[in-house]
Amino acid sequence: MGWKASLIIVQRPEPVVSEEELLRRLGFPNYKLAGETTLEECIQPGDSSFNIGYYNGCLVLADDNQLTEALEMGSTPEQVVGWEGVLSTLYPESEILTVACHSGVNYHLYSLVKGGRKLRYKKVVWGEPIVEYGERLAEEEVVYGYSKVLDGQRLFRSSYKQDKVYNMTEDQFKEDFTFGVAKRLLGVELSKEEDEELMFSTPFRKYVAEKGKSAKPTTPKAVAVQSAEKEEEKKSWWRRLFGG
Numbered sequence: 001m002g003w004k005a006s007l008i009i010v011q012r013p014e015p016v017v018s019e020e021e022l023l024r025r026l027g028f029p030n031y032k033l034a035g036e037t038t039l040e041e042c043i044q045p046g047d048s049s050f051n052i053g054y055y056n057g058c059l060v061l062a063d064d065n066q067l068t069e070a071l072e073m074g075s076t077p078e079q080v081v082g083w084e085g086v087l088s089t090l091y092p093e094s095e096i097l098t099v100a101c102h103s104g105v106n107y108h109l110y111s112l113v114k115g116g117r118k119l120r121y122k123k124v125v126w127g128e129p130i131v132e133y134g135e136r137l138a139e140e141e142v143v144y145g146y147s148k149v150l151d152g153q154r155l156f157r158s159s160y161k162q163d164k165v166y167n168m169t170e171d172q173f174k175e176d177f178t179f180g181v182a183k184r185l186l187g188v189e190l191s192k193e194e195d196e197e198l199m200f201s202t203p204f205r206k207y208v209a210e211k212g213k214s215a216k217p218t219t220p221k222a223v224a225v226q227s228a229e230k231e232e233e234k235k236s237w238w239r240r241l242f243g244g
Contacts, residue, residue, distance in 0.1 A: 003175050004044040004102045006065045009185045010087060011095040013059040019052050023207060025090060026067065026083055031207040040199045042206060043190075053204035055197075056187040062204065068100045071111050077121040077133040080113055088116040097185055101178040106171035108178045112137065126171040139181045143173055 023031045031050055042051035042062045051062040070081045080088065087096045092115060101108040106126035112119045112134075120134035136144070147156040148166050155166040156173060179190040188194040 003178075003191065004104070005178065005190070006044055006063055006068045006100040007098070007182065008061040008063055008067065008087075009097045009099070009182060010059040010061075010091055011097070011185050012057055013091050013094060015091075017090055019205060019207070022052075022090070023050060025086055028066075028207075028209075030210045032210050034206045034208045037204050037206045038200055039202060039204055042204050043199075045206075048209065050207045051204045052207070053202050055202050056185070058185050060186070060204075065100065068098055068109070071098060071121070072100070072109055072123060077111075077123070077131055078118050080116060080118050084111070084113045084118075085116060088113055092116075095185060097182065099178045099182045101174040103174060106174055108171075108174035110178065110181045112181075122177075124171050124174070124177075126169075130170065137181060137184065139184050140177065143176045143180055146173075 017025070019033075020031075023029065028050065034049070037051060039051075039053060039060070039062065042049065045051065045062070045064055048064055048066060050064070050066070053060045053062075067083045070083065074081060084096060084098070087094075094114070096113045098111045099109070107124065109123045111121045118133065120132075120137055122130070122132040122140075124130050143156075146159055147154050147170075149155075150166060154170060156168040156170065157163050157166045158168065159176070175191050179192075183189045186198065188198055190199070
C-alpha cells in the first residue's frame with residue numbers, strides 16, 4: 001500500500017487548550033467544526049482541513065501538509081519553525097513530533113522538538129541529498145539495523161529475516177522510518193496490524209475553513225512566518241509536483 005501522510009503529535013498536551021483555541025494560536029481562527037471522522041479518512045484528506053484526535057495520551061493533528069510543509073521547505077533544519085514554537089509555548093513539557101511521507105516521490109520527514117529546542121530533524125527525498133540534524137532516535141536505529149555501508153553507499157535489505165540482499169536505498173524505507181518514529185509517542189506503528197484501534201475506531205474531529213473566509217494563517221506572527229517561507233517556495237518539490 002502506498003502512503004501519503006502528515007501528522008503532528010503532541011505528547012501529554014498540558015495545560016489543556018480547546019481545539020478552537022489551538023487552531024487560533026496556530027493562525028487558523030476561521031476553522032469551524034464540521035463533524036467526526038477517523039484517521040483512516042483524514043491522515044491526508046486533501047481538503048485543507050485540520051483533524052484532531054487523542055490517542056495514548058497524545059494529541060494527534062492531521063494537518064493536510066498546511067503546517068508540515070514549512071519543515072520541508074526550510075534550509076535550516078536545526079531551527080524551530082514558527083508553529084513548532086507556538087506548540088512549544090502552549091505545551092512546554094511535551095515532546096512535539098512531526099512526521100510526513102509520500103510514497104509517490106519516496107519522501108519522508110520527521111522533526112522532534114521539546115522545550116522550544118530542536119532535538120532531531122531528517123528529510124529524505126529520492127534523488128536529493130539527505131538533510132538531517134541531531135542524534136538518531138532509538139526508533140530510527142531499528143530501521144538502520146537493516147542496512148550496511150557498501151562501497152561508500154548505505155544500502156538496506158528488507159525486514160524479512162531471510163532476506164540477506166542489500167539492494168534498497170534509504171528513500172525506499174519511507175513508511176518504516178515515518179511510522180516507526182511516530183510509534184515513539186503513539187505506542188503503535190501505523191501500517192501494521194497493531195494500528196487498527198487508532199486508524200478505524202479513534203474519533204477525530206474535522207475542522208474546515210468557514211465559507212468565504214481565508215484558510216491561510218491570519219495572526220501577525222503566522223503571516224510573518226508564512227512570508228518568510230514563501231522565499232523558499234520556488235525550491236519546493238512538493239509544490240512543483242502537486243501545485244497549490
